[in-house]
Amino acid sequence: MFGRLRRAEQHIDQLQARIWKLEGLIAERAGVDGDELARLLVESDPGLTTEVRELAEQGQTVAAIRAYRVATGAGLKAAKDAVEAYAARLAA
Template sequence: MDILGFLAVAVALLVGIVSTESRLARADRRIARVERKLDLVLDHLGLREEDPALDAVAGLARDGKKIEAIRAYREATGAGLKEAKEAVDRLG
């Protein structure tokens, strides 16, 4: 019976972890959509966020150093790999 109890607790923990991961992934996707929309609004209004670190990222992207640009973008913004790649693709 002890093994069954242990397995039940382990399964419950795994379900909780998977559920939390799923909610976090959905939240990340929603935040990314909001950021993309905000970028479009800023572009439409002709406004630009001035950030020296992002200027360096844009320079690396223009020079064809995509991996270095992605790494620099992630360091400057704390973004995930996918978001950083998409941002660098937009810059390049």
């Protein structure tokens, strides 16, 4: 059972990486710069509330993940991935 779960998580991670790459390629072809793309990505995720964004920007990752989960009902992994992706976009 755990082996299937791990394989499914790996598959999801691979798909997510492909999506991020496609987002970048589409933005590039559309002439959208990195700042505009980051803004659009934030707007498209209802879990990235003002509270979550502020906590992530302050480096309070655990609190940001908790707030994301409360806002969306997402599981721990999905919330962690979303907050970490947001933080990575900030650092870029």
